[in-house]
Amino acid sequence: MASESWLTEFPKMSREGLLAIRKSLDATYRDFSREYGESIEAIFDPLLTFLIWFEKLLLNTPWPLIIIAITALAYFASRSWKLSLGVVVSFLLIGYFGMWEDTMRTLSIITVCTMLSIALGIPVGIMMARSDRVQSTVTPMLDIMQTMPAFVYLIPVVMLLGIGRIPGVIAVVIYAIPPVIRLTNLGIRLVDREVLEAATSYGASPTQRLMGVQLPLAMPTIMAGINQTIMMSLAMVVIASMIGVKGLGQPVLKSITNQYFTLGLFNGLAIVALAIIFDRVSQAYAKRTQKHMEGTDHG
Template sequence: MNGIFLRLSFEEWVNTLFSGVVQRFGDLFQAFSRFILEWGLLPIETVLRGTPPAVFLAIVGVLAWVATRRLRTSAVLVLLLYLIGCFGLWDKLQQTVAILFVSTFLAICLGLPAGIAMSRSSLLRNSLAPVLDMMQTLPTFVYMIPVLMLFGLGKVPAVIATVIYALPPLVRLTDLGIRQVPPDMIEAGQSFGCSRLQLLFKVQLPLARPSIMAGINQAIMMALGMVVIASMIGARGLGEDVLAGINNLDIGKGLQAGLAIVILAIVVDRISQAFGRSRRERLQLVRLRGARTLPAVGEPA
């Protein structure tokens, strides 16, 4: 049966390639890893862990109210985060938030320019589409191998793997949002003498904001989906407890940490989705809710 197959393997070529890269540029990758750790992860984590829980909850409550304009929703989100502290997982929550923040920031820095470039060039869009497909469909553990070879164990490779996983939806939705800007709006901007940059920043990006914010929301959710996997390569946080629960068959510990991750996902999702709506949509929602509380015509006030 096996005699009909030709011998075809690229594993030795890939191993030789990455070994050469590590030998030649290993110091550069380690310097980049130290830079991300010392100027990104550690300062943010130190600030978050040093912030009193009451202050952190208050900040989240204000953000939720500004985004949703609903006091009840803001209170529920704050209570959900308070519940994580009641589980004894507050410190690990801050570690997870720091990794999530840095990963999302890097994904935005890479994804927005890539999406804008794709929207301006069909050739680039057709070239990047297979790469994005591969990034979305390739099993996470496969691209963790080269990341570990280049950066070793720790939080930085976890951040890089998370960025790779979270990047494609942001790039695609940014490209889609800009391409869906009505042509008449672009023509109106051009008729007023807008340059390409002015047209991008004053017309296309504002009109594409809902799609871009949806991409950021998806990037955040996918980054949260990497929390447990990232703990396997040295990232601490809530995923560490889930992994410990799996290794020790401690159902309660794993379930409790898993619930904390779900709560964090709900809080971040509700706030980021609300900020994704335009100001007009938010004002309309506020007016609609206010109209529902008013008495109908003929009813006593």
């Protein structure tokens, strides 16, 4: 009888214990966000200022100049006239279907998020490649970031910073940064030991080996990580629109809630067009850098 009562009481006790833990954690985080929310928000003010400036720059610049600039960047990276023509056609269609402003907003936030991910991710990847201890510490964090549903970490970010661009940027960066960290680490670790030994024998310091040998040889792998980061940033556009990030995600969200099929389809295709352009350009640049490195090796 005693064992039966224990069996029936245990789930109730565990539920009560879990509820008490959840309540205390919620209260602690709520107090923390009320006390330090404004201070933390102030840290991100320069980023917000830059993001607003960059968005206004894209929106206020005449569309032919934007298309010329993006096409020039695409050609410089890929040396492909076909890809450059595809960029021109894609952006002309985006403008023709009235999605220019939303595309520029999306382009601004994706560019900023990618720049942030690269600026934070590559140094972390380098530290992981240089230290097994750092790798063993960071890898589980990357696993959590990649497997945790985006909606879950939107909650604490929104509680702390409210809705708007900065919470959107933080959410996108958390979701998109793991590939560039992992592939920077992998690329540096895959550099041939004999090449490093040769550089050391010529008197190269650890910094010279990193900048002159490891990073250039790892660049194709790092570029693959940057490519994946861009793709994941674009994948977050619709989810980020739920917390007030303007761009192509908002019409898609609106089409879901109001059942406007064509609105969602056209804006979705605009996101796909951006994804294909970024993907092709970054892949072409990675192939060019690889060929250049192979040519240097043979030379």
